[in-house]
Amino acid sequence: MRTRRILGVAALTASIALVATGCAGGGSDSGSTSGSGGGGDQTITFIPKQLNNPYTDVVLGGGEEGAKAAGFASSQVVGPLDASASSQVSFINAETQAGTNVIVIAANDPDAVCSSLEEARTGGAKIVAFDSDTNPDCRDVFISQVVAKDVALIQTKLISEQIGGSGEIAILSATANATNQNEWIKFMEEDLKANYPDIKLVATVYGDDDDTKSFQEAQGLLQAHPNLKGIISPTTVGIAATARYLSTSDYKGKVALTGLGLPNEMRPFVKDDTVKAFALWDPAQLGYVAAFAGKALADGTITGEVGDKFDAGDLGEKEVTDGGIVIVGPPTTFTKDNIDDYDF
Structure with a gap:
Protein backbone atom coordinates (compact mmCIF):
# COMPACT_ATOMS: atom_id res chain seq x y z
CA MET A 1 0.00 0.00 0.00
CA ARG A 2 1.34 3.42 -0.93
CA THR A 3 0.94 5.86 1.94
CA ARG A 4 0.84 9.57 1.29
CA ARG A 5 2.43 11.28 4.23
CA ILE A 6 1.79 14.90 5.03
CA LEU A 7 4.05 17.45 6.64
CA GLY A 8 4.57 16.98 10.34
CA VAL A 9 1.38 15.16 11.30
CA ALA A 10 1.44 14.77 15.05
CA ALA A 11 -0.94 14.35 17.91
CA LEU A 12 -0.65 17.72 19.57
CA THR A 13 -3.43 17.58 22.09
CA ALA A 14 -1.22 16.25 24.86
CA SER A 15 1.16 19.17 24.56
CA ILE A 16 -1.16 22.03 23.61
CA ALA A 17 -1.32 24.88 26.09
CA LEU A 18 -4.85 25.49 27.27
CA VAL A 19 -4.11 28.84 28.87
CA ALA A 20 -2.31 31.56 26.96
CA THR A 21 -1.36 33.91 29.80
CA GLY A 22 2.38 33.88 30.39
CA CYS A 23 3.07 31.07 27.94
CA ALA A 24 4.79 32.94 25.11
CA GLY A 25 8.41 32.52 26.06
CA GLY A 26 11.11 34.29 24.09
CA GLY A 27 8.89 37.11 22.83
CA SER A 28 10.05 40.68 22.56
CA ASP A 29 8.70 43.53 24.67
CA SER A 30 5.17 44.43 23.68
CA GLY A 31 6.27 47.81 22.38
CA SER A 32 8.91 46.44 20.01
CA THR A 33 8.38 45.75 16.33
CA SER A 34 8.23 42.28 14.82
CA GLY A 35 11.40 41.38 13.04
CA SER A 36 13.56 43.61 15.22
CA GLY A 37 15.18 40.50 16.66
CA GLY A 38 16.75 39.71 13.29
CA GLY A 39 15.02 36.32 13.12
CA GLY A 40 16.99 34.61 15.86
CA ASP A 41 14.56 35.22 18.70
CA GLN A 42 11.23 35.53 16.94
CA VAL A 146 -7.94 26.34 -1.86
CA VAL A 147 -10.02 28.70 -3.93
CA ALA A 148 -13.26 28.94 -1.93
CA LYS A 149 -15.48 28.46 -4.94
CA ASP A 150 -13.67 25.25 -5.90
CA VAL A 151 -14.35 23.82 -2.44
CA ALA A 152 -18.06 24.56 -2.85
CA LEU A 153 -18.35 23.22 -6.40
CA ILE A 154 -16.69 19.90 -5.66
CA GLN A 155 -19.21 19.27 -2.88
CA THR A 156 -22.29 20.11 -4.96
CA LYS A 157 -20.91 17.96 -7.77
CA LEU A 158 -20.38 15.00 -5.44
CA ILE A 159 -23.84 15.22 -3.88
CA SER A 160 -25.50 15.52 -7.29
CA GLU A 161 -23.70 12.43 -8.55
CA GLN A 162 -24.72 10.46 -5.48
CA ILE A 163 -28.42 11.35 -5.49
CA GLY A 164 -28.93 11.18 -9.25
CA GLY A 165 -29.22 14.92 -9.80
CA SER A 166 -32.52 15.50 -8.03
CA GLY A 167 -34.11 15.53 -4.58
CA GLU A 168 -33.92 17.27 -1.24
CA ILE A 169 -30.59 17.91 0.46
CA ALA A 170 -29.41 19.68 3.61
CA ILE A 171 -26.17 21.20 4.84
CA LEU A 172 -24.69 20.46 8.27
CA SER A 173 -22.06 23.14 8.86
CA ALA A 174 -19.75 24.15 11.71
CA THR A 175 -20.47 27.45 13.47
CA ALA A 176 -22.92 30.00 12.11
CA ASN A 177 -20.23 32.70 11.97
CA ALA A 178 -17.34 30.70 10.47
CA THR A 179 -16.01 32.70 7.53
CA ASN A 180 -14.87 29.76 5.45
CA GLN A 181 -18.02 27.70 5.98
CA ASN A 182 -20.31 30.59 5.10
CA GLU A 183 -18.38 31.42 1.95
CA TRP A 184 -18.55 27.81 0.79
CA ILE A 185 -22.28 27.65 1.56
CA LYS A 186 -22.89 30.84 -0.41
CA PHE A 187 -21.17 29.37 -3.46
CA MET A 188 -23.02 26.06 -3.00
CA GLU A 189 -26.37 27.83 -2.97
CA GLU A 190 -25.46 29.75 -6.12
CA ASP A 191 -24.23 26.61 -7.86
CA LEU A 192 -27.33 24.61 -6.93
CA LYS A 193 -29.58 27.35 -8.27
CA ALA A 194 -27.63 27.76 -11.51
CA ASN A 195 -26.68 24.19 -12.36
CA TYR A 196 -28.82 21.76 -10.35
CA PRO A 197 -32.43 22.97 -10.64
CA ASP A 198 -33.84 19.62 -9.51
CA ILE A 199 -31.93 19.63 -6.23
CA LYS A 200 -33.65 21.50 -3.39
CA LEU A 201 -31.71 22.72 -0.36
CA VAL A 202 -34.25 22.39 2.45
CA ALA A 203 -32.17 23.25 5.53
CA THR A 204 -28.80 24.47 6.80
CA VAL A 205 -27.96 23.59 10.40
CA TYR A 206 -24.90 24.04 12.61
CA GLY A 207 -23.11 21.48 14.76
CA ASP A 208 -20.59 24.03 16.13
CA ASP A 209 -17.75 21.61 15.29
CA ASP A 210 -18.86 19.57 18.28
CA ASP A 211 -19.20 15.83 17.73
CA THR A 212 -22.23 15.32 19.95
CA LYS A 213 -24.14 18.32 18.64
CA SER A 214 -23.32 17.43 15.03
CA PHE A 215 -24.57 13.88 15.61
CA GLN A 216 -27.81 15.27 17.07
CA GLU A 217 -28.23 17.78 14.23
CA ALA A 218 -27.90 14.94 11.71
CA GLN A 219 -30.62 13.02 13.52
CA GLY A 220 -32.80 16.12 13.57
CA LEU A 221 -32.41 16.73 9.86
CA LEU A 222 -33.54 13.23 8.97
CA GLN A 223 -36.50 13.37 11.34
CA ALA A 224 -37.60 16.81 10.12
CA HIS A 225 -37.19 15.99 6.42
CA PRO A 226 -38.36 12.44 5.67
CA ASN A 227 -37.71 12.89 1.93
CA LEU A 228 -34.09 13.95 2.41
CA LYS A 229 -31.79 12.29 -0.13
CA GLY A 230 -28.46 13.77 0.83
CA ILE A 231 -26.42 15.78 3.33
CA ILE A 232 -23.38 17.97 2.67
CA SER A 233 -21.19 18.55 5.72
CA PRO A 234 -18.30 20.92 4.91
CA THR A 235 -16.60 20.27 8.26
CA THR A 236 -14.52 17.27 9.32
CA VAL A 237 -16.26 17.00 12.68
CA GLY A 238 -19.72 17.21 11.12
CA ILE A 239 -19.17 14.70 8.34
CA ALA A 240 -17.63 12.13 10.70
CA ALA A 241 -20.46 12.49 13.23
CA THR A 242 -23.11 12.26 10.50
CA ALA A 243 -21.42 9.21 8.99
CA ARG A 244 -21.37 7.53 12.39
CA TYR A 245 -25.10 8.09 12.77
CA LEU A 246 -25.96 6.96 9.24
CA SER A 247 -23.79 3.84 9.48
CA THR A 248 -25.96 2.25 12.17
CA SER A 249 -29.33 3.62 11.07
CA ASP A 250 -32.00 2.63 8.58
CA TYR A 251 -30.86 5.57 6.44
CA LYS A 252 -27.60 3.87 5.47
CA GLY A 253 -27.55 3.43 1.70
CA LYS A 254 -30.64 5.61 1.33
CA VAL A 255 -29.28 9.03 2.31
CA ALA A 256 -26.06 10.15 0.65
CA LEU A 257 -23.38 11.99 2.60
CA THR A 258 -20.48 14.05 1.31
CA GLY A 259 -18.47 17.07 2.38
CA LEU A 260 -14.99 17.66 3.79
CA GLY A 261 -13.39 14.93 5.90
CA LEU A 262 -10.14 13.39 7.09
CA PRO A 263 -9.32 10.12 5.30
CA ASN A 264 -8.30 8.36 8.51
CA GLU A 265 -11.59 9.25 10.20
CA MET A 266 -13.75 8.51 7.17
CA ARG A 267 -12.05 5.29 6.04
CA PRO A 268 -14.38 2.86 7.89
CA PHE A 269 -17.46 4.67 6.58
CA VAL A 270 -16.17 4.54 3.01
CA LYS A 271 -15.25 0.88 3.35
CA ASP A 272 -18.74 -0.03 4.64
CA ASP A 273 -20.46 2.07 1.91
CA THR A 274 -21.98 4.63 4.25
CA VAL A 275 -20.09 7.29 2.26
CA LYS A 276 -19.27 7.00 -1.44
CA ALA A 277 -17.04 10.05 -1.88
CA PHE A 278 -15.89 13.17 -0.03
CA ALA A 279 -13.15 15.77 -0.41
CA LEU A 280 -10.40 17.65 1.40
CA TRP A 281 -6.97 19.22 0.84
Whole structure:
Protein backbone atom coordinates (compact mmCIF):
# COMPACT_ATOMS: atom_id res chain seq x y z
CA MET A 1 0.00 0.00 0.00
CA ARG A 2 1.34 3.42 -0.93
CA THR A 3 0.94 5.86 1.94
CA ARG A 4 0.84 9.57 1.29
CA ARG A 5 2.43 11.28 4.23
CA ILE A 6 1.79 14.90 5.03
CA LEU A 7 4.05 17.45 6.64
CA GLY A 8 4.57 16.98 10.34
CA VAL A 9 1.38 15.16 11.30
CA ALA A 10 1.44 14.77 15.05
CA ALA A 11 -0.94 14.35 17.91
CA LEU A 12 -0.65 17.72 19.57
CA THR A 13 -3.43 17.58 22.09
CA ALA A 14 -1.22 16.25 24.86
CA SER A 15 1.16 19.17 24.56
CA ILE A 16 -1.16 22.03 23.61
CA ALA A 17 -1.32 24.88 26.09
CA LEU A 18 -4.85 25.49 27.27
CA VAL A 19 -4.11 28.84 28.87
CA ALA A 20 -2.31 31.56 26.96
CA THR A 21 -1.36 33.91 29.80
CA GLY A 22 2.38 33.88 30.39
CA CYS A 23 3.07 31.07 27.94
CA ALA A 24 4.79 32.94 25.11
CA GLY A 25 8.41 32.52 26.06
CA GLY A 26 11.11 34.29 24.09
CA GLY A 27 8.89 37.11 22.83
CA SER A 28 10.05 40.68 22.56
CA ASP A 29 8.70 43.53 24.67
CA SER A 30 5.17 44.43 23.68
CA GLY A 31 6.27 47.81 22.38
CA SER A 32 8.91 46.44 20.01
CA THR A 33 8.38 45.75 16.33
CA SER A 34 8.23 42.28 14.82
CA GLY A 35 11.40 41.38 13.04
CA SER A 36 13.56 43.61 15.22
CA GLY A 37 15.18 40.50 16.66
CA GLY A 38 16.75 39.71 13.29
CA GLY A 39 15.02 36.32 13.12
CA GLY A 40 16.99 34.61 15.86
CA ASP A 41 14.56 35.22 18.70
CA GLN A 42 11.23 35.53 16.94
CA THR A 43 8.23 33.73 18.38
CA ILE A 44 5.04 32.46 16.77
CA THR A 45 1.75 31.40 18.34
CA PHE A 46 -1.07 29.49 16.66
CA ILE A 47 -4.64 30.15 17.83
CA PRO A 48 -7.07 27.65 16.23
CA LYS A 49 -10.85 27.86 16.36
CA GLN A 50 -10.79 25.28 19.11
CA LEU A 51 -8.50 22.66 20.59
CA ASN A 52 -8.97 18.89 20.50
CA ASN A 53 -10.35 18.92 16.94
CA PRO A 54 -8.85 16.15 14.73
CA TYR A 55 -8.64 18.36 11.64
CA THR A 56 -7.11 21.19 13.66
CA ASP A 57 -4.51 18.82 15.13
CA VAL A 58 -3.30 17.98 11.62
CA VAL A 59 -3.17 21.65 10.60
CA LEU A 60 -1.24 22.53 13.75
CA GLY A 61 1.17 19.66 13.22
CA GLY A 62 2.10 21.25 9.91
CA GLY A 63 2.31 24.64 11.59
CA GLU A 64 4.70 23.41 14.25
CA GLU A 65 6.93 21.82 11.62
CA GLY A 66 6.78 24.95 9.48
CA ALA A 67 7.71 27.17 12.42
CA LYS A 68 10.78 25.07 13.10
CA ALA A 69 11.81 24.96 9.44
CA ALA A 70 11.26 28.70 9.02
CA GLY A 71 13.62 29.46 11.90
CA PHE A 72 11.41 30.70 14.72
CA ALA A 73 13.04 30.55 18.13
CA SER A 74 9.87 29.09 19.63
CA SER A 75 6.31 28.21 18.69
CA GLN A 76 3.26 27.28 20.68
CA VAL A 77 -0.45 26.57 20.35
CA VAL A 78 -3.06 28.17 22.59
CA GLY A 79 -6.80 28.43 22.22
CA PRO A 80 -10.31 27.72 23.47
CA LEU A 81 -12.03 24.39 23.92
CA ASP A 82 -15.22 25.81 22.42
CA ALA A 83 -15.66 27.52 19.06
CA SER A 84 -17.70 30.51 20.21
CA ALA A 85 -17.33 33.92 18.58
CA SER A 86 -15.50 35.65 21.43
CA SER A 87 -13.59 32.68 22.88
CA GLN A 88 -10.29 33.61 21.22
CA VAL A 89 -10.06 37.21 22.46
CA SER A 90 -8.36 36.51 25.80
CA PHE A 91 -5.71 34.39 24.06
CA ILE A 92 -4.92 37.18 21.58
CA ASN A 93 -4.65 39.67 24.43
CA ALA A 94 -2.24 37.43 26.32
CA GLU A 95 -0.02 37.05 23.25
CA THR A 96 0.00 40.82 22.80
CA GLN A 97 1.13 41.28 26.40
CA ALA A 98 3.81 38.63 25.93
CA GLY A 99 5.21 40.39 22.87
CA THR A 100 4.70 37.48 20.49
CA ASN A 101 6.06 38.36 17.05
CA VAL A 102 3.59 36.41 14.89
CA ILE A 103 0.03 35.38 15.71
CA VAL A 104 -1.57 32.82 13.38
CA ILE A 105 -5.33 32.57 13.89
CA ALA A 106 -8.32 30.69 12.48
CA ALA A 107 -11.18 33.01 13.37
CA ASN A 108 -14.42 31.74 14.85
CA ASP A 109 -15.96 35.08 13.91
CA PRO A 110 -14.40 37.48 11.39
CA ASP A 111 -15.13 40.61 13.42
CA ALA A 112 -15.20 39.54 17.08
CA VAL A 113 -11.40 39.19 17.14
CA CYS A 114 -10.60 42.38 15.25
CA SER A 115 -10.18 44.80 18.13
CA SER A 116 -7.75 42.49 19.91
CA LEU A 117 -5.83 41.79 16.72
CA GLU A 118 -5.48 45.51 16.04
CA GLU A 119 -4.00 45.94 19.52
CA ALA A 120 -1.57 43.14 18.76
CA ARG A 121 -0.54 44.82 15.50
CA THR A 122 -0.05 48.13 17.28
CA GLY A 123 2.27 46.27 19.65
CA GLY A 124 4.32 45.05 16.70
CA ALA A 125 2.86 41.60 15.99
CA LYS A 126 2.26 40.32 12.48
CA ILE A 127 -1.12 38.65 11.98
CA VAL A 128 -1.63 35.65 9.71
CA ALA A 129 -5.15 34.28 9.35
CA PHE A 130 -5.48 30.69 8.20
CA ASP A 131 -8.30 28.21 7.58
CA SER A 132 -11.04 30.72 8.56
CA ASP A 133 -10.40 34.36 7.75
CA THR A 134 -10.75 37.44 9.89
CA ASN A 135 -12.01 40.72 8.51
CA PRO A 136 -9.23 41.57 6.02
CA ASP A 137 -8.60 44.85 7.83
CA CYS A 138 -7.45 42.91 10.90
CA ARG A 139 -4.67 40.77 9.45
CA ASP A 140 -1.68 40.95 7.13
CA VAL A 141 -2.38 37.86 5.00
CA PHE A 142 -4.85 34.98 4.87
CA ILE A 143 -3.65 31.46 4.09
CA SER A 144 -6.50 29.70 2.30
CA GLN A 145 -6.72 25.97 1.71
CA VAL A 146 -7.94 26.34 -1.86
CA VAL A 147 -10.02 28.70 -3.93
CA ALA A 148 -13.26 28.94 -1.93
CA LYS A 149 -15.48 28.46 -4.94
CA ASP A 150 -13.67 25.25 -5.90
CA VAL A 151 -14.35 23.82 -2.44
CA ALA A 152 -18.06 24.56 -2.85
CA LEU A 153 -18.35 23.22 -6.40
CA ILE A 154 -16.69 19.90 -5.66
CA GLN A 155 -19.21 19.27 -2.88
CA THR A 156 -22.29 20.11 -4.96
CA LYS A 157 -20.91 17.96 -7.77
CA LEU A 158 -20.38 15.00 -5.44
CA ILE A 159 -23.84 15.22 -3.88
CA SER A 160 -25.50 15.52 -7.29
CA GLU A 161 -23.70 12.43 -8.55
CA GLN A 162 -24.72 10.46 -5.48
CA ILE A 163 -28.42 11.35 -5.49
CA GLY A 164 -28.93 11.18 -9.25
CA GLY A 165 -29.22 14.92 -9.80
CA SER A 166 -32.52 15.50 -8.03
CA GLY A 167 -34.11 15.53 -4.58
CA GLU A 168 -33.92 17.27 -1.24
CA ILE A 169 -30.59 17.91 0.46
CA ALA A 170 -29.41 19.68 3.61
CA ILE A 171 -26.17 21.20 4.84
CA LEU A 172 -24.69 20.46 8.27
CA SER A 173 -22.06 23.14 8.86
CA ALA A 174 -19.75 24.15 11.71
CA THR A 175 -20.47 27.45 13.47
CA ALA A 176 -22.92 30.00 12.11
CA ASN A 177 -20.23 32.70 11.97
CA ALA A 178 -17.34 30.70 10.47
CA THR A 179 -16.01 32.70 7.53
CA ASN A 180 -14.87 29.76 5.45
CA GLN A 181 -18.02 27.70 5.98
CA ASN A 182 -20.31 30.59 5.10
CA GLU A 183 -18.38 31.42 1.95
CA TRP A 184 -18.55 27.81 0.79
CA ILE A 185 -22.28 27.65 1.56
CA LYS A 186 -22.89 30.84 -0.41
CA PHE A 187 -21.17 29.37 -3.46
CA MET A 188 -23.02 26.06 -3.00
CA GLU A 189 -26.37 27.83 -2.97
CA GLU A 190 -25.46 29.75 -6.12
CA ASP A 191 -24.23 26.61 -7.86
CA LEU A 192 -27.33 24.61 -6.93
CA LYS A 193 -29.58 27.35 -8.27
CA ALA A 194 -27.63 27.76 -11.51
CA ASN A 195 -26.68 24.19 -12.36
CA TYR A 196 -28.82 21.76 -10.35
CA PRO A 197 -32.43 22.97 -10.64
CA ASP A 198 -33.84 19.62 -9.51
CA ILE A 199 -31.93 19.63 -6.23
CA LYS A 200 -33.65 21.50 -3.39
CA LEU A 201 -31.71 22.72 -0.36
CA VAL A 202 -34.25 22.39 2.45
CA ALA A 203 -32.17 23.25 5.53
CA THR A 204 -28.80 24.47 6.80
CA VAL A 205 -27.96 23.59 10.40
CA TYR A 206 -24.90 24.04 12.61
CA GLY A 207 -23.11 21.48 14.76
CA ASP A 208 -20.59 24.03 16.13
CA ASP A 209 -17.75 21.61 15.29
CA ASP A 210 -18.86 19.57 18.28
CA ASP A 211 -19.20 15.83 17.73
CA THR A 212 -22.23 15.32 19.95
CA LYS A 213 -24.14 18.32 18.64
CA SER A 214 -23.32 17.43 15.03
CA PHE A 215 -24.57 13.88 15.61
CA GLN A 216 -27.81 15.27 17.07
CA GLU A 217 -28.23 17.78 14.23
CA ALA A 218 -27.90 14.94 11.71
CA GLN A 219 -30.62 13.02 13.52
CA GLY A 220 -32.80 16.12 13.57
CA LEU A 221 -32.41 16.73 9.86
CA LEU A 222 -33.54 13.23 8.97
CA GLN A 223 -36.50 13.37 11.34
CA ALA A 224 -37.60 16.81 10.12
CA HIS A 225 -37.19 15.99 6.42
CA PRO A 226 -38.36 12.44 5.67
CA ASN A 227 -37.71 12.89 1.93
CA LEU A 228 -34.09 13.95 2.41
CA LYS A 229 -31.79 12.29 -0.13
CA GLY A 230 -28.46 13.77 0.83
CA ILE A 231 -26.42 15.78 3.33
CA ILE A 232 -23.38 17.97 2.67
CA SER A 233 -21.19 18.55 5.72
CA PRO A 234 -18.30 20.92 4.91
CA THR A 235 -16.60 20.27 8.26
CA THR A 236 -14.52 17.27 9.32
CA VAL A 237 -16.26 17.00 12.68
CA GLY A 238 -19.72 17.21 11.12
CA ILE A 239 -19.17 14.70 8.34
CA ALA A 240 -17.63 12.13 10.70
CA ALA A 241 -20.46 12.49 13.23
CA THR A 242 -23.11 12.26 10.50
CA ALA A 243 -21.42 9.21 8.99
CA ARG A 244 -21.37 7.53 12.39
CA TYR A 245 -25.10 8.09 12.77
CA LEU A 246 -25.96 6.96 9.24
CA SER A 247 -23.79 3.84 9.48
CA THR A 248 -25.96 2.25 12.17
CA SER A 249 -29.33 3.62 11.07
CA ASP A 250 -32.00 2.63 8.58
CA TYR A 251 -30.86 5.57 6.44
CA LYS A 252 -27.60 3.87 5.47
CA GLY A 253 -27.55 3.43 1.70
CA LYS A 254 -30.64 5.61 1.33
CA VAL A 255 -29.28 9.03 2.31
CA ALA A 256 -26.06 10.15 0.65
CA LEU A 257 -23.38 11.99 2.60
CA THR A 258 -20.48 14.05 1.31
CA GLY A 259 -18.47 17.07 2.38
CA LEU A 260 -14.99 17.66 3.79
CA GLY A 261 -13.39 14.93 5.90
CA LEU A 262 -10.14 13.39 7.09
CA PRO A 263 -9.32 10.12 5.30
CA ASN A 264 -8.30 8.36 8.51
CA GLU A 265 -11.59 9.25 10.20
CA MET A 266 -13.75 8.51 7.17
CA ARG A 267 -12.05 5.29 6.04
CA PRO A 268 -14.38 2.86 7.89
CA PHE A 269 -17.46 4.67 6.58
CA VAL A 270 -16.17 4.54 3.01
CA LYS A 271 -15.25 0.88 3.35
CA ASP A 272 -18.74 -0.03 4.64
CA ASP A 273 -20.46 2.07 1.91
CA THR A 274 -21.98 4.63 4.25
CA VAL A 275 -20.09 7.29 2.26
CA LYS A 276 -19.27 7.00 -1.44
CA ALA A 277 -17.04 10.05 -1.88
CA PHE A 278 -15.89 13.17 -0.03
CA ALA A 279 -13.15 15.77 -0.41
CA LEU A 280 -10.40 17.65 1.40
CA TRP A 281 -6.97 19.22 0.84
CA ASP A 282 -3.75 18.47 2.69
CA PRO A 283 -4.43 20.14 6.06
CA ALA A 284 -0.84 20.10 7.33
CA GLN A 285 0.28 22.22 4.39
CA LEU A 286 -2.07 24.96 5.56
CA GLY A 287 -0.26 25.34 8.88
CA TYR A 288 3.14 24.89 7.25
CA VAL A 289 2.62 27.74 4.76
CA ALA A 290 1.12 29.96 7.48
CA ALA A 291 4.33 29.65 9.51
CA PHE A 292 6.52 30.64 6.57
CA ALA A 293 4.21 33.56 5.73
CA GLY A 294 4.53 34.75 9.32
CA LYS A 295 8.32 34.53 9.13
CA ALA A 296 8.40 36.53 5.90
CA LEU A 297 6.20 39.20 7.46
CA ALA A 298 8.27 39.33 10.64
CA ASP A 299 11.49 39.59 8.62
CA GLY A 300 10.01 42.34 6.46
CA THR A 301 10.54 40.45 3.20
CA ILE A 302 6.81 40.80 2.47
CA THR A 303 4.15 43.20 3.69
CA GLY A 304 1.05 41.38 2.50
CA GLU A 305 0.71 43.38 -0.71
CA VAL A 306 -0.62 41.70 -3.84
CA GLY A 307 2.29 40.21 -5.76
CA ASP A 308 4.50 39.67 -2.71
CA LYS A 309 6.28 36.31 -2.88
CA PHE A 310 7.91 34.26 -0.14
CA ASP A 311 9.65 30.95 0.27
CA ALA A 312 7.54 28.25 1.90
CA GLY A 313 10.22 25.63 2.50
CA ASP A 314 9.39 22.24 1.04
CA LEU A 315 6.29 23.68 -0.64
CA GLY A 316 8.22 26.19 -2.74
CA GLU A 317 7.39 29.79 -3.49
CA LYS A 318 3.98 31.21 -2.63
CA GLU A 319 2.42 34.47 -3.80
CA VAL A 320 0.00 36.90 -2.18
CA THR A 321 -3.04 37.35 -4.42
CA ASP A 322 -5.99 39.76 -4.39
CA GLY A 323 -7.37 40.40 -0.93
CA GLY A 324 -4.09 39.46 0.73
CA ILE A 325 -4.81 35.75 0.15
CA VAL A 326 -2.29 32.95 -0.31
CA ILE A 327 -3.65 29.75 -1.87
CA VAL A 328 -2.07 26.48 -0.74
CA GLY A 329 -3.41 23.79 -3.08
CA PRO A 330 -6.36 22.04 -4.76
CA PRO A 331 -8.87 19.69 -3.08
CA THR A 332 -8.72 15.92 -3.52
CA THR A 333 -11.72 13.57 -3.83
CA PHE A 334 -11.50 10.42 -1.71
CA THR A 335 -13.29 7.18 -2.60
CA LYS A 336 -12.91 3.50 -1.84
CA ASP A 337 -10.44 3.29 -4.73
CA ASN A 338 -7.88 5.75 -3.34
CA ILE A 339 -8.53 6.35 0.37
CA ASP A 340 -5.86 3.87 1.44
CA ASP A 341 -3.27 5.96 -0.37
CA TYR A 342 -3.60 8.68 2.29
CA ASP A 343 -2.60 8.74 5.94
CA PHE A 344 -3.94 11.78 7.80
